[in-house]
Amino acid sequence: MQLNYIEHIGIAVKDLTAAIKYYEEVLGLTCYSIEEVSEQQVKTAFFKIGQTKIELLESTSPEGPVGKFIEKKGEGIHHIAFAVNDIEAQLSDAASKSIQLIDHTPRKGAEGLDIAFLHPKSTFGVLTELCENKNVN
Amino acid sequence: MQLNYIEHIGIAVKDLTAAIKYYEEVLGLTCYSIEEVSEQQVKTAFFKIGQTKIELLESTSPEGPVGKFIEKKGEGIHHIAFAVNDIEAQLSDAASKSIQLIDHTPRKGAEGLDIAFLHPKSTFGVLTELCENKNVN
Numbered sequence: 001m002q003l004n005y006i007e008h009i010g011i012a013v014k015d016l017t018a019a020i021k022y023y024e025e026v027l028g029l030t031c032y033s034i035e036e037v038s039e040q041q042v043k044t045a046f047f048k049i050g051q052t053k054i055e056l057l058e059s060t061s062p063e064g065p066v067g068k069f070i071e072k073k074g075e076g077i078h079h080i081a082f083a084v085n086d087i088e089a090q091l092s093d094a095a096s097k098s099i100q101l102i103d104h105t106p107r108k109g110a111e112g113l114d115i116a117f118l119h120p121k122s123t124f125g126v127l128t129e130l131c132e133n134k135n136v137n
Numbered sequence: 138m139q140l141n142y143i144e145h146i147g148i149a150v151k152d153l154t155a156a157i158k159y160y161e162e163v164l165g166l167t168c169y170s171i172e173e174v175s176e177q178q179v180k181t182a183f184f185k186i187g188q189t190k191i192e193l194l195e196s197t198s199p200e201g202p203v204g205k206f207i208e209k210k211g212e213g214i215h216h217i218a219f220a221v222n223d224i225e226a227q228l229s230d231a232a233s234k235s236i237q238l239i240d241h242t243p244r245k246g247a248e249g250l251d252i253a254f255l256h257p258k259s260t261f262g263v264l265t266e267l268c269e270n271k272n273v274n
Contacts, residue, residue, distance in 0.1 A: 001163060001164055001165045002165050003164055003165060003166065003186055004186075004187065005186055005187025005188065005189070006143065006146070006186060006187060006188075006189050009143070009146065009217060011261070011262075011263060012262075013261050013262070018261075019261045022260070022261055025234070026138060026231065026234045026236060027138055027140060027219075028138045028139050028140060029140065049140055049141075049142055049143060049219070050141065050142025050143060050188050050189075051142065051143075051187050051188040051189070052142070052143050052187075052188070052189060073210050074262055075261050075262030075263075076214075076257065076261075076262035076263055076264075077213075077214040077216075077217060077262075077263055079214075080146060080214060082164075082186070094163065097162070097163045099163060120213065123159070124148070124150050124155075124156045124159055124212050124213075125148075125149075125150070125211055125212030125213035125214075126148060126212075126213055126214055127213075
């Protein structure tokens with residue numbers, strides 16, 4: 001695979017409003033976007049720091065993936081997302097190296113990116129997302 | 138606080154050698170340094186991707202912080218570290234905003250950086266590290 005940079009870090013929180021307040025008032029970052037991704041059952045808030053974004057994730061349902069994560073592990077860092085070119089080629093390469101794919105083909109994620117997840121069982125416990133911005137490539 | 142960029146992401150692994158193999162052979166990154174930080178009871182491996190490093194952490198003792206983390210939560214993303222200037226000023230600012238500090242004064246971490254941790258209880262579950270490279274500022 002070829003990874004360009006860390007596109008974002010996804011962080012699971014129970015209360016998006018309270019967490020945004022912490023990221024802005026304590027850490028000094030600026031929330032530039034709030035977006036609901038209904039397919040993932042999350043409401044997201046985005047911050048930019050250097051080359052990378054921080055994506056806070058509040059579950060809109062206890063049955064959603066972020067709701068289940070918080071129930072099992074508590075609030076905290078949920079996933080890491082790498083910016084790539086040709087996401088389909090990266091997925092093929094991962095699959096050829098016996099990596100378990102959650103998404104065999106890319107789907108639309110927050111901010112209009114094409115995204116796909118690799119299963120943490122085959123990535124040493126790290127839920128790993130690949131992201132491609134097909135609008136700029 | 139004023140954060141410059143994400144200096145590194147710390148990832149707890151059980152077997153550093155096996156994890157390095159995955160990061161190199163599957164993700165296509167290059168391990169440029171392996172270092173033991175005896176104070177933290179960890180052996181670390183570093184990779185660079187864009188502006189940020191990935192720091193793999195294998196515990197050298199079940200009683201160390203990374204050993205305890207893996208026992209409780211399993212392998213996975215352990216902490217996020219922000220590059221700052223004037224780490225003492227950032228810690229004072231955090232304390233003034235009622236953030237619980239693990240390190241009230243900076244200490245030496247991997248790669249010769251001055252580091253200090255904020256407690257995840259007051260950072261919405263994210264073990265947060267501040268890092269300053271006093272050699273280059």
